[in-house]
Amino acid sequence: MSELLDKILGLITAFKAARKAAKRKPKKIGKVAICVGHSRIGDKGARSVGGISEWVYNSEVAKLLATQLRQRGIASVIIDDYPSESYSGAMKWLSAEISKHNADVAIELHFNSFSTSSAEGYEYLYYASSAKGKKLALCIHQAHQSKVASQKDRGAKPIERKDRGGRFLTSVKPPAVIGEPFFGSSPKEWVLLGQSPAVVADIYATGIFNYFK
Numbered sequence: 001m002s003e004l005l006d007k008i009l010g011l012i013t014a015f016k017a018a019r020k021a022a023k024r025k026p027k028k029i030g031k032v033a034i035c036v037g038h039s040r041i042g043d044k045g046a047r048s049v050g051g052i053s054e055w056v057y058n059s060e061v062a063k064l065l066a067t068q069l070r071q072r073g074i075a076s077v078i079i080d081d082y083p084s085e086s087y088s089g090a091m092k093w094l095s096a097e098i099s100k101h102n103a104d105v106a107i108e109l110h111f112n113s114f115s116t117s118s119a120e121g122y123e124y125l126y127y128a129s130s131a132k133g134k135k136l137a138l139c140i141h142q143a144h145q146s147k148v149a150s151q152k153d154r155g156a157k158p159i160e161r162k163d164r165g166g167r168f169l170t171s172v173k174p175p176a177v178i179g180e181p182f183f184g185s186s187p188k189e190w191v192l193l194g195q196s197p198a199v200v201a202d203i204y205a206t207g208i209f210n211y212f213k
């Protein structure tokens, strides 16, 4: 009789432990502000050779990225509307918005564009004085390098506030990176990555995951 009781008590203990484990949330390893470049009123950014604007393309990348981050235990918020007509107004609003969401890092999604179709390659920009921004840029750059070997490598680049993208990188509080994973003006790169937003999302997700690791 007591043997049976022991077994029942054992089962109850195991059941309670299992229920407790099931309730435990996965460890949150970080939160990312996914900012879609050119979200300011009236600004859609460059248009690719495929006829798609940066904003439209990167809105898709942002959704895929949020899913891929969630699968890696990383929370995110997508910001694809900066309600201001002026650039400085948009950056001010964005900075407050990112702080409101308590994001640990921020990335702004773009693609490059040039007047000649031969310009190509990927680059990731960070604020020169931010060590963590540099680490984030290097992690994403490394992920890109390992996943797309055939592309021209323009590097992870330190920039200053006055440079292109500098206002975003210096306006937001957390470590930040601007992603330029290809040239939308290059037919070759548009076929390679423009038509594969999931590959670009995977590069960002892998790099961000490695940053938090």
Ligand SMILES: [Zn+2]
Binding pocket: 037, 038, 045, 046, 054, 109, 110, 111
């Ligand atoms: Zn852009």
